Amino acid sequence: MKQQRLWLLFIVAIFGVAFAPLPLGTAVPTSRTVRLEASSFEFSPAVVAVNPGDQVTIELAATDVMHGLYLDGYDLEITAEPGQTAVLTFTADKTGTFRFRCSVTCGALHPFMIGKLKVGPNLLLWRSVALSLLAVLFFISREPLFVNREPLSVVRKPNAEYEIRNTEHGIRNTEHP
Amino acid sequence: MKRSDLTRIPVVKALLVNRWPQFILRIVALAGFVVAILAGLLGTPVGSRNLSIVFVWIAWWALLILAAVPLFGRGWCTVCPIPMAGEWLQNGALLGPRKRETGDQRSETSSNLQSLVSSLRLRPWPKRFRNIWLQNGGFLLLALFSAVVLTQPMVTAVILAAFLFLAVGAALIFERRAFCRYLCPVGGFIGLYSQVAPLEVRVRDTAVCAAHTDKTCYTGNENGYGCPWGVFPGGLIKNTYCGACLECLRTCPHDNIAIQIRPVGADLTVARGRKLDEAFKAFIMLGSAVVYSAVMLGPWGWLKTTAYSVGSLAWLGYALAFLLLILGALPGLFYLATWAGTAQRGNRRALRQRFTANAYALVPLGLMAWIAFSLSFVFANISYLWPVMSDPFGWGWDLFGTAALNWTPYLSRVVPALQTLVLVGGLAWAAGTARKIAAEKRGGTAVPVIIYCFFITVGLLWLLIG
Structure with missing residues (x-):
């Protein structure tokens, strides 16, 4: 009976951690322009942080060869010729951390040319860490703490x-x- | 969960005993292997447009780490083309074993090849190297150069060709599949992770093997070769060194070999046969997954460039840090965790045994780390395969009309959630395994090892979805 209660408690906790709604912050949405310089094989800045609801304009400038930018999660793409700037505007209506990657073959390390767009808190990461902690607690609770x-x-x-x-x-x- | 013997199903057994299905798959794999080498040597140097890179490091890798290893264990080794040429030379036959000939027949039918084969004086593999340290070293060496290997078609081709030559060379000098068993860097980690697979080759009744004086599974007979991996199936307790080549299924005259579905991870809690070289393989694989996640999927351009600048001072620093992390920091902290969780702290031998045993808890964690890494890498890049299939050399061909298809990442909204499930699942699996291993000796606790696994998992989560 005690075991069953423990299991039930953990299952409820898992669902709570995974799906409970969490506050996303109170920042007022604004317009932001970010200039991203793309060179082999990095974006600068490599990490861009905005608030949920922000109107984001990305100015992609390719400094050496042709580069592109594909934003995971939003499925948006632009390309920039060398020495030119391409512009992408969108509303950051999805929260979390999203990778953006070069979408034009630009050299040997092209598949690994990656940056990050952070929109508000990364709830998936925090929920994952909490789930990991729960898993650990579950197993530790069934184990002697000390030798x-x-x-x-x-x-x-x-x-x-x-x-x-x-x-x-x-x-x-x-x-x- | 009870084991379920697949060879009790007549159709399955017939398919496995018959040499043709396996042979056809291996020939197809060999053709792909040769084309990959040719594409690397002769094709475009642009990796994402060359079959050698896309086919080997994206398509094959996805198949291996997302399906073959977790589901079939050594399933890839069953159809691997690399040892084929060496085996043909060693055995003097392409398919089944040669018919045993009388003296008169031999003099009539002997070909030059057969006389060459007969003249080979194959030696047993040196005793001091009968472990996986060489495979560990080989994998580390490849991992150090991975930024180049994974992106330069020529380098990939040279490495694939080197595998082929090494396998042939080993087959001409040493008995059986010495390359697969002791040298192949890929086979080393497949063996380690095959312990979690829900499939195993085992004998039905060890008493039958004990009473069978000929041991044809090891020595061979007219139906098949003696175990190419040098394993006596009657003594099999783990998947690690069973290459799933199916020869024992063919040579056993007592129908005593079974291919069974079993609970996942069944080998990890088998206390017998745990070894330090395998423990270090677990650290090498786990550490490599962490480093690859940072270098290849992280936002740090300087790190990628450093890993790519082989021979530079910066690269030497990277190599040193890589080796220190994998051979120093990870095992060192794990040793501390083992020390904290054992009741026999004063006994160094017992502590070392616990260290080795506990490291098997890192096997599911490492495999899940590789799967999580590969989910991101593979789904983002697998669409390079479609144009490359039409134009494998990057010469402007369009064999199947797919050469102009654009790169498109797949499942980019879903992958982070999948990675979370995989990593947290891996942590739970590792923690459960650590508990079972700790329970083998009374007085200890798995808590420090579980905490160690937790921090590794959090690190990977941060790297992959943070």
Whole structure:
């Protein structure tokens, strides 16, 4: 019965952590313009943070060869010729952290040319960490917190046999006549 | 969960015993392998337009880490083309074993190839290297150069060709599949992670094996070769070194070999046969997943450039940090966790045994880390496959009309949630495994190891979805 309650508690906690609505902050939406310089094989700045609801304008400037920008989650894309600037405007209506990646083959490390757009708090990350903590607590709750390091003891049994416990070479139940 | 023997199903057994299905799959894989080498050597140097990079490091890798290893364990080794040429030379036959010939017949039918094969004096693999340390070293070496290997078609081709030559060379000098068992860097981690697979090759009754004096599963007979991996199936307790080549299924005269569906991760809690080289493989794989996530999927351009600038001072610093993390910091902290959780702190031998045993809890964590990393990498880049299939060399061909298809990342809204599930699931799996391992010895606790796994998971979550 106690086990069942524990299970129930953890299942409720998991659903709570995974789906409970959380505040997204109180920042007033505004217009933001971000100039992103794309060069082999990085965006600068590599991490862009905006507030939920912001009107975001990204000015993508390719400084060496042609680069592109594909924004995960929003599925938006622009490309910029070398020395030119391309502009993308959108409303940051999805919260979380989204990768943006170069969408034009620009060299050897092109598939790894990645940046991040942070829109408000990264609730997925915090929920994931909380879920991990829950998982850990679940297993730790069923485990002794500290090692049992009782000193070596010899217990005399009524029938004159001896039982050795907690030796330095492992805990054994060897009986000696 | 009870084990379910697939070889009890006649159609399945017939398909597995028959050499042709496996042979056809291996020939297809060999053709792909050769084309990948040719594309790397002769095709465009642009990785995302060259079949060698896209086919090997995106398509094959996705198949391997997202499906083959977690579901079939050594399933890839069953159809791997790399040892084929060496085996053909070693066995003097393409498909089944050669018919045993009389002296007269031999003199009539001997070809030059057969006489060459007969003249080979194959040696057993040196005793001191009968472990996976060489595979560990090989993987580390590849991982150090990964930014170049994964992006330069020529380098990929040279490495694939080197695998082929090494496999042939090993087959001409040493008995059985020495390359697969002791040298292949990929086989090393497949073996480690095959322990979690829900599939296993085992004997039905060990007493039958004990009474069978010929041990044809090991020595071979007219139906098949002796175990190419040098494993006696009667003694199999883990998947790690069973290459799932199916030869024992063919050679056992007592129908005593079973291919079973079993609970996932069944090998991890088998106390026998745990070794330090395998423990370090777990650290190497876990650490590599962390480093790859930072270098390849992180926003730090300087880190990518450093990892790519092989030979530069900056790269030397990167290599040193990489090795220190994987061979120093990760095992060192884990040793501390083991020390904190064991009742036998004063006994160094016992502590080392606990360290090795506990490291098996990192196997599910590492596999899930690789899956989480690959989900992001593969779904973002798999669409490069469609144009490359039509134009494998980047020469302007359009074989299937897909050459002009644009790059499109798939499932970009879903992948972070999938990664969360995979990583948190991996942590729970690792924690459960750590508890079972800790319970093998009384007086200890798995708590420090579980906390260690928690911090690794949080680090990976931050790198991949943070």
